[in-house]
Amino acid sequence: MDRHKVKRQRLDRICEGIRPPIVNGPMPARPLVALLDGRDCTVEMPILKDVATVAFCDAQSTQEIHEKVLNEAVGALMYHTITLSRQDLEKFKALRVIVRIGSGYDNVDIKSAAELGIAVCNIPSSSVEETADSTLCHILNLYRRVTWLHQAMREGNRASSMEQIREVAGGAVRIRGETLGIIGLGRVGQAVALRAKPFGFNVIFYDPYLPDGVERSLGLQRIGTLQDLLMHSDCITLHCSLNEHNHHLINDFTIKQMRHGCFLVNTARGGLVDEKALAQALKEGRIRGTALDVHESEPFSFAQGPLKDAPNVICTPHTAWYSEQASIESREDAAKEIRRAITGTTLSNVMTLTTSAGKRDACHLPIGIGVQGISHSPVEVSHVC
Template sequence: MAARFTILTPDAQFADDAVIERQVGGADVDFEIRRERDRKKIPDEAYARCDALLTWHELKVDQSVIDKLTRCRIIVRAGVGFDHIDLAAAGAAGIPVANTPDYGTSEVADHAMGLLLGLLRSIPAYDQALQADPVGGYTLEAGHLTRRIRGTALGIVGLGRIGTATAMRAKAFGLEILAYDPYIPRGQEIALGITRVETLSDLLAASDIVSIHAPLTPETHKLFGEAALSVMRPNAVLINTARGAIVDLDALHDALQAGRIAGAALDVLPEEPPPQPLPPLIAAYHEQPDWLRGRLILTPHAAWSSPESAADARRLSAETAVAYLRNGALRNCVNEAVLDRKKLRR
C-alpha cells in the first residue's frame, strides 16, 4: 500500500479547494489549505503533521515555524522569491527549500516593458487627464516624461531568466541593452548580444532606464538608496518588478522630489500592502502633488499575474513537493549550501 502524504499550504493564493494541486498529487496526497498571513493562526498540529509545506508569499517561515515542522521533509515556495523563508534554519533542520523559478517569466518581463512604455509614452498620465476632463484634457500637457524610446540605453540589474527575457523584448524596441550581474558566466552577454557592465555605478551612469531583476538578499537590500540614485542620470527612470526592499522608498521620494531622477515605476514595495501611516512616497502618490504627477506608476505586485501563470505556479510547486516526497527527487533547491544532509527526513 502506497504511503500517504500531507501537504500544508498555509497562505493559499487561490479560491478553489486545491483543484490543480490535488490533480498533481493523486489519491495518496492530502492537501490542507489555509489562507492566513499570520503564522500564529495556523494550529501547531497542522505544522506538525505535514510532510511538506507549500507556501506562497504571505506568511513568514522563520525559526518559530520551522521548529514546529517536526515531520516536514521539504518546503516549496510557489513562486520565485524566497526572502520570507529562513533558509539557514530550514537547512539546519535538514529540510530542503525549493522554489518555482519556471513560472511567470513572460508575464514579469512583459510587465517591466509595460511600465517602461507607460512612463516614457505617458500612457497613464494621458489617460488620467482625459478621465478628469475628456475635453480640456485632450492635450499633450500631461506627458511630462514622453520621449523617443529607440536608441536609449536600458540598464538591467540582474540578468537571470526574467532579466534576459526583458532584454530580448527591449531589443525589439531598439533600445541599447546594458547589464550588470556579477554572478552570470562571462560571455553570456555575448550570446545575448548585449553589453556587460562591470560595476553598478557604471551601469547607472550610462543608462536612461534602469530595470531591476535581482533577488532580495542582504547584498541587494536597499541597493537603490541615496548613493545609487545619486549616480543615475537626471532624465533616467527606475523600474522595479523584483523585490520591494531593493529600493529605499524614502531615498526614491527625495530623488524624485529634488529632480535627481525623472520617474519611477514600482510593482513591488518593501511592505505589501503599504503600512499606515503611508510612507512619504506612497502618500505623495496618493495625493498627486504637481511635482510628482505623471512621474510615478504603481501596480500591486501584479507583474507575475495571469491565469496561466498562476496555474503554472500551482502545478509546478506541487510537482516539486510530490516528487521529493515520493522518490527523493529534489529540484530547484535554494538552500543547498546550508542544508544538513545528515538530518534529511526519509
Template sequence: MALVDKHKIMNGPWHALSLLCAVEMPIPKDLATVAFCEVQSTQEIHEKVLKEAVGFMMYHTITLTREALEKFRVLRVILGTAACNIPAAAVEETAHSTICHILNLYWRNTLEQIPVREVASGAARIRGETLGLISFGLRAKAFGFSVVFYDPYLQGGIERFLGMQRVCMPQDLLFQSDCISLLCNLNEHNHLLINDFTIKQMRQGAFLVNTARGGLVDKKALAQILKEGRIRGTAFHMHKSEPFSFAQGALKDAPDLICTPHTAWYSEQASLEMREAVVTEIRRIPESLRNCVNKEFFVISAPWSVIDQQAMHPKLNSATYRHPPGIVAMEGIIPGGIPVTHNLPTVPIKHGDNQEHPNEQ
C-alpha cells in the same frame, strides 16, 4: 502531505472552496495522502496533520516561524528540511509587466490619464535610448533600446553571443543608462542598492523601474530626487511594506510616480502553472532536489542517511538569485516507510561532493 491556505489569495483571484486544491491534489495522490487545510495560520492545523505530514505546501500569506515548524513531527528530525522554489512559473507575466512599466514612463499614458484634455507632453521616443538592467533580460532590445546589463552571477561571454553590453560595476550602469530596471533578488549585498549616493550617479532625466524587491531602493532618497526633478519618473511594482498606500510613506508627495499592486506574476495560466509546479516539486522528492534554494547549508549541516547526496540536482538553480519565488514548497526528506529517529546512521560524504558547481556563478 499538507496543503495550507487561506480562502483568499492576496493579489490573486477568488476561488470556490471546492477548487482550491483541485489542481494540486491529483498530482501526488499515488504517493501520498493529501490533506487540505483552510486555515489562517499554522496554529489551526489539525494535530493529525502535524504528526504525519511529510510534505508541507503553503501560500505566501501563511507565516511559517521556527516554532510552527517544530510542531511538524516528521519535519523536526535533524536531517533537515529542504526549501525549494519554482523559478519557471510566471516568468513571462513578470517580464511583460516590467516592459509595460518602462513603456508607460516613456509614453506617459498612465501619468496623463486624469488630465485627458491636455496633450501628453513629455513623451519620449525609445529608439536610441539606453536601458540598464540590474540582472538580465532579452525583451527590451526588440523595442529599440540599446541594452546594458550588470549581472555578476551570469556566465561570462554570453553578452558577446547576444550582442549586448555588459558592465562590471553597477555604478557604470547608472552613469550610462537613460532608464534603469531593477530585476534582481534582494540580498545582503544589494540592500538599498539605489540610495542617496548612487541615485545621484544616474543621468539627469533618467527613469527608474523596480519590479524586483522594495528593499533595493531608499524611498526617501528617491522622493527627494523626484521632487528636485533630477530624474523624469519612476515606476514601482514592489514595495518594502505592502499593501502600498499613496497616503503615507516617503513617496506620498512624490511627482511622476507610477505604483502598481504586487500582481505582475498573475495570469490565469500562470496561476495554474504555479500550483502544478509546486506540487510536482514535492512529488519529485526523494529522487531529486532540483530547485533547492538552501542546498549549500542543507548538505553542510545535515547528515544524509536516507537520500544519497548524488540525488541532488548538480546545479544550484541560477534563478535563485534573480527571480522572486511565488509559492513556497517545503518538504521533509524522510519517506513515510522510514521510522523517525535522531540516531539514524549517516552516509559518509565523498570527497568533492560538496564543491560548488563551476557554473553556479
C-alpha cells in the same frame, strides 16, 4: 470573542477528520501537505491525492496555522504573502520540504531552514514571460506617460490645443536610442532585454554572477560595475533576487550615482529599493518617474508610507508575475515538486542545499513517508487548518 479564537475553534472541529478512514484493514498514516497562505487546492489535489492528504490554511502568519499542521505536515506550499522566520520554522515539528509557488524565496529564512533540515524549493520559470511583459509595459508607460494621459482624460482635460497637449504629455520621451540598464540578467532579465531591443533601446546590464559569454550570445553590452551602469542608463530595471547583501540596493547613495532624470522600474523584490530615498529623489527630480510592482511593505497602500506624496509614481500590487496560465503552471509545478519529495525522487530547484562550489544543484531528498501501501482511492481533504 477574539476572531482568531473563533476561527481556531471552528477549525478544530473541521480538522478532526483530516486523516482518511481505514479501508480494508490497517493503512499507513498518510503524509500531510499544507498550503499555508491560500485556500484553493483544486490544482494541487489531482497531483498529490494518491500520495498525501492536502490541507489549506489560508494564513497570514504561523499563529493562524492549525496545531495539526504544525505537528504533522511534512510538506508545505506557499505564496509570497506569508513569512517564515527561524522562529516560525521551529514551530513545524515534521516539516521536511517547503515549495515556494513562484521564483522569490526571501520570505523564508533559507539559512535556518537548512540548519533545521528543511529543503526549500522554488518555481523559477513559470512566470518569466509575464514578469518580462509587465516590466516592459511599465517601461513604455513611463516613457509614453500613458497612465498620466489617461488620468488627465478622466479628469476632463480634453487637450484640444497644442498648448494643452504639451502640458498633459510633457515628459514623454522618444525611446529609440535610450539606454536601458538591467541589474540582474537571469531568466527575467534576459527576457526583458530581448523584448526591449526591438523598441530601439540600447541594452546594457550588470550581473557579477553571470558567466562570461552570455552577453555575446544575446547581443548585449556587459558593464563591469554597478556604478558604471547607474551612470550610463536612462532607465534602470531591477531583476535580481533579494538577500542580505543587496537590501536597499537602490538608496540615496546609489541614486546620486544615476544619470539625472532617469527612470526606475522594479518588478523583482520590494526590499531592493529604499522607498524613502526614492520618494525624495522623485520630489527633487533626480528620478523622473518610477514604476513599482513590489514594495517594501505589502500589501501596498498609497495612503501610507514615503511614496504617498511622491510625484510620477506608478504602482501595481505585486501582480507582474500573474496570468491565468502562469498561475496554474506554477501551482502544478510546485505540487509535482512536493510529490517528488514525498516519493523520494530528485528535486529540481533546491535553494537550501548546495554543492561544494556553492552553486545551487538538484538534490535527492528521500522523504518517502507513508507512501508504500497507500490506497489509490484516497479521501480528498481540502480543509481549512
